[in-house]
Amino acid sequence: MLRAYTPGEFYCELTRGGAAQPVRDRLAAVPADELRRRTAEAEEELHDRGITFTVYSDENAVDRVLPFDPIPRVLSAEEWDVVERGVCQRVAAINLLLNDLYHGQRILKDGVIPAELVLGNANYRTAMQGLDLPHGTYVHICGTDVVRDGNGRFLVLEDNARTPSGVSYVVENRHMMQRAFPDLLEGIGLRPVDEYGQRLLAALREVAPQGATVTNPQVVLLSPGTYNSAFFEHVFLAREMGVPLVEGRDLVVDDQDRVYMRTTAGVARVEVIYRRIDDDFLDPEAFRPDSLLGVPGLMRAYRAGKVTLANAVGTGVADDKAIYAYMPRVIRYYLGQDPILSNVETHICREPEALRYTLEHLEELVVKPVGESGGYGITIGPRATREQIEACRAALKADPANYISQPCLDLSVAPTLAGDQVEPRHVDLRPFAVTGVKTWVLPGGLTRVALRKGSLIVNSSQGGGSKDTWVLG
């Protein structure tokens, strides 16, 4: 099946390296039409079971499944070791950074990060200043977006320290592979992914409010509700942890700053909230007064130490694209170590030198707005039209601090089913790290694949799909 496949000039995730040989052998035995038939059946099953995300167009809400490619992305134990250690290091540095930014601000005083970049950032929450969190953990769940360049070197593209999503697809993709392709993964030494929910629950219980007489802390998952595009994931996580999935209207804070949920038997205490609602909507008393999704008084309870929020409020300042550029320095500053995973070279356009360089090399660079996510607002120089380049130039000049630029990477590829053939498509990787007292990384993570030929954008909202990620050995 892989006979006609050529990755071209790109680093290929499957054809390089000896670890993937058993997978290549097994794939060779499966004809392409057989692969296609089983994939179609599996996708139909995803639809029926409602493993979907919701896309909102003008009037209609459409449930879509994340397109699924059956050819796994394979990582050897050695490759994974680098990613795993690198992610742990990065999460440790981010937690130390946040703790510092909301306490002594040593790193600002020492001039490692420009103070205005932090203090003037919309995601810096003054309400968090001076608040001590259990075990100093701010980012309980982190999704670190990692890519590979033309040499197969892992690079961090982005940190997601607010409410990273996608872990449900990791587990559901695996279940689907187990049902549709048992012959591919049988006895191959695959590391399991299905303990994620219990690991997460254990970590969340570790960070329950301290000092209370809580021996069996009640954990809940707070969702914006059924209309949220990631609602399936919220359901998935609540089920895997065995905890109630609540909405803002299910919770109430009393005048002694305790949080309760409304049950059929009256109210019941809540100690830990894994919230999948953005800071802005969390508490209408503290943030956006028009929020109907949040819980009035929740920040009061949080500041009083009566409840733990995961992730903490105000983590958005650390995964900002502008702060990202400083991460190698942040790691050295707090940990005294060299970064295990490098950053992609980044030009911070708020700095005059970087702005000048960016404007001179627009045709070669990827320009990203710092505040956006989901792949929106990005200009990819080598693929942009004249008009797009000029529009980007104008935007940069108007508000340079809103942009960073990076070189255009030769993202690695993986063989992907495209119609009747198997063709190379660009991929990235989002490992998920869970931190209570210590950090644990789910083996593998979400491999997103840009299904359009030549496309570099892997986001599900823009034509991306996913693959099962196999860590072997």
Next chain:
Amino acid sequence: MADILLARYAESIFWLARYVERAESLARILDVNATFARDRCGAQDWLPVLHLNADEARFTAIYGTPTPEAVLHFYVTDHTNPTSIAGAIASARENARALRPLISTEMWAQLNVFHKWLGELGPAALLPGNTPRLLNRIKEACQTHTGITDGTLHRDQVSYFYRLGRFVERADQTTRLIDLKYHALLPSPTDVGSTVDIGQWNVVLRSAAAHHAYLRIVPGGVTPAGVAGFLLLHLHFPRAVAFCVSEANRVLGILRSRHGLPGGAAAAESLGALHASLGALTIDEIIASGLHEFLDQVQSRLIAATNDLSAAFFGRMLQTPSQTQHQA
């Protein structure tokens, strides 16, 4: 942690059960009426169905004359009509979506597929020759749902709130089914007791899947009073109003005793009173004082009981311990 149920979930599962039960009952009622429509002539026959749900004005505004095709469209596939089967299943699915953390994947998937199937039905499915099969498939899909629920829903509070919803709705729907034929027969009192009349009551029995049970249990053959009495007052037939009320009462008792729910006294009282009223009179006495009025009264009491349940368990009137202390 073992037996905590969010108030919102209790409400959702209660209504999930009600919507599926409602869809099944509506399929049964339409099936009965389609059979009647074949016996008689003209459009008049569909008015009682519209009347049952008080839909005459809404229907006329959209469709004009109640032809069989228009009424079937209105009640089966019209998504904009909240009292249609498609509307009920859409509501059931919305509730099931919110309940996904609690219900089995199979339970959700079946409703999801059922909902999709209803949405894809073309006009051909509603042609006269196809409707019995269509309504039968809808009925079966509802029964598949109840089967999956029975086989997969954990027997904690959730399952009892589900059963409360099912029995309250079924009691209500059976009163409508009886009322449907009561209406149809009323305009021509001379028909009562005639051959046509008996045939129609036979169909009512069949639509409730009660025909054989009735023949086995009630002596003296099919009579209008016999059928009304069976469907209203029998304590062991699963679609009889008295059976449903008795089950709802029992289930509520389990929630309050075994699961220790402190609320619900008012609901228990209204269901208890309803139960008592169904045991106090014979069907002849009920008919003598007005069957239609009696059915109306049962329906009002079911609504009152639902309101009581909602106030007690669905999170409307909750107090935190500190509020309680202040008010004590």
